[in-house]
Amino acid sequence: MIMKIKGFIVAFTLLLTVIFNSGISSADGTVPGTSIIYGDCNSDGSINALDLAGFKQYLMDSERTYNSGMDLNLDNTADSVDYAILKQYLLGIVTTLPINAPTTNIKTGVNYKIINRNSGKLLDVSGSSVSEGGNVIQWGLTGGANQQWSFIDAGGGYYKIVNRNSGKLLEIMNSSVDNGGGAVQGIDDGDNSQKWGFIDIGGGYYKIVNMGSGKLLEVLNTSTANGGDVAQWTDNGGSNQQWYLVAQTTGNITYTLIREQNPTADQSDAYAKIKAAMDSAVMYYNNLTNISKQLTVYYNTSVSTADGNINGTIRFGPSRSYMDTRTAIHEIAHTVGVGQSSGWFSLVKNGIFTGKSATEELRNITGVSTDVLHGDSQHFWPYGLNYSSEVRTDADYINHCRIVNQFKKDGV
Numbered sequence: 001m002i003m004k005i006k007g008f009i010v011a012f013t014l015l016l017t018v019i020f021n022s023g024i025s026s027a028d029g030t031v032p033g034t035s036i037i038y039g040d041c042n043s044d045g046s047i048n049a050l051d052l053a054g055f056k057q058y059l060m061d062s063e064r065t066y067n068s069g070m071d072l073n074l075d076n077t078a079d080s081v082d083y084a085i086l087k088q089y090l091l092g093i094v095t096t097l098p099i100n101a102p103t104t105n106i107k108t109g110v111n112y113k114i115i116n117r118n119s120g121k122l123l124d125v126s127g128s129s130v131s132e133g134g135n136v137i138q139w140g141l142t143g144g145a146n147q148q149w150s151f152i153d154a155g156g157g158y159y160k161i162v163n164r165n166s167g168k169l170l171e172i173m174n175s176s177v178d179n180g181g182g183a184v185q186g187i188d189d190g191d192n193s194q195k196w197g198f199i200d201i202g203g204g205y206y207k208i209v210n211m212g213s214g215k216l217l218e219v220l221n222t223s224t225a226n227g228g229d230v231a232q233w234t235d236n237g238g239s240n241q242q243w244y245l246v247a248q249t250t251g252n253i254t255y256t257l258i259r260e261q262n263p264t265a266d267q268s269d270a271y272a273k274i275k276a277a278m279d280s281a282v283m284y285y286n287n288l289t290n291i292s293k294q295l296t297v298y299y300n301t302s303v304s305t306a307d308g309n310i311n312g313t314i315r316f317g318p319s320r321s322y323m324d325t326r327t328a329i330h331e332i333a334h335t336v337g338v339g340q341s342s343g344w345f346s347l348v349k350n351g352i353f354t355g356k357s358a359t360e361e362l363r364n365i366t367g368v369s370t371d372v373l374h375g376d377s378q379h380f381w382p383y384g385l386n387y388s389s390e391v392r393t394d395a396d397y398i399n400h401c402r403i404v405n406q407f408k409k410d411g412v
């Protein structure tokens with residue numbers, strides 16, 4: 001029996017050798033009059049376990065030559081990445097071959113925040129764990145190192161994703177290939193479950209695909225809550241499977257809250273709430289924009305809600321319902337020019353903000369190529385955060401900052 005198997009492998013290897021040398025290797029993957037069945041390594045018209053065995057043999061052959069029919073991700077190499085893809089195909093994880101190669105325009109050596117498109121929350125190692133198996137979840141922006149990730153080129157368009165705080169890799173627990181397989185952090189062991197491809201879907205968004213399983217990194221159950229679990233799932237087009245990548249920004253908004261020397265109980269309470277709102281708002285601006293501004297913030301009971309001025313002043317009135325992140329972000333936008341600068345007034349025409357960069361950014365966010373930003377003498381929408389009802393998820397804070405950042409490019 002052993003002899004038989006050995007004989008089969010020899011015969012199979014010979015067959016493959018014939019196939020590999022048969023000239024199916026033109027740059028566009030086709031030969032006139034011949035159409036390649038990608039993954040059909042033994043050219044018998046079907047793709048099955050025999051092809052996987054053949055591929056393994058091929059990889060062990062030190063003198064192998066490139067074969068486009070085995071280049072299943074169209075990156076001009078036929079290697080272990082393609083073998084993994086063939087395995088995924090036979091498991092039914094990948095349903096068509098070839099697949100598009102993940103993008104290779106990811107920068108290495110840079111710390112990124114990885115933000116879920118649906119929730120606006122960040123890919124985060126729970127509790128800043130540094131342990132093997134520490135859970136990876138989503139959490140609102142904190143600026144913490146456990147929410148920052150850098151990439152190491154793992155070849156074939158795949159990357160290792162390293163948590164800045166722990167130095168451990170984003171991985172799928174137990175190399176699961178199942179829906180719901182958990183995203184955790186682990187020590188680098190070279191496994192394909194620790195390698196990820198980035199599929200650029202435009203607008204700054206990526207699908208992040210696990211090399212071991214072919215499944216996408218997603219926030220389970222489209223959670224928008226802090227602590228929502230991150231795992232893998234079959235691509236279903238959901239925005240909970242799409243991620244916005246943002247590298248280090250140069251935003252530098254600082255503020256001073258003016259306090260009475262001997263504050264009343266009401267003032268002390270207001271200061272604490274205003275500080276929390278401003279800290280959160282400044283965090284968003286500094287992590288998502290390149291805008292700098294020094295602000296002076298007041299608590300003033302004669303102000304009806306809150307206001308912001310291009311001179312750098314923000315005033316909060318007595319209503320506690322306006323001492324929140326939404327209002328603070330909205331007022332910061334005024335201090336950097338929204339409804340305040342001459343640039344604003346020349347760019348808003350007939351109720352439309354006409355600047356190119358911000359308009360393009362809105363379309364990046366919505367995916368609708370005809371969308372326009374509406375504006376008046378004071379405000380803009382969508383994403384102006386003019387009312388608390390405009391905040392459905394943290395993604396609205398993120399998108400506000402993306403647009404205001406582009407307002408500055410447009411000359412606001």
Ligand SMILES: [Ca+2]
Pocket residue numbers: 039040041042043044045046047048050051
């Ligand atoms: Ca076959």
Ligand SMILES: [Ca+2]
Pocket residue numbers: 070071072073074075076077078079081082
């Ligand atoms: Ca390939």
Ligand SMILES: [Ca+2]
Pocket residue numbers: 135136137182183184229230231
């Ligand atoms: Ca997880």
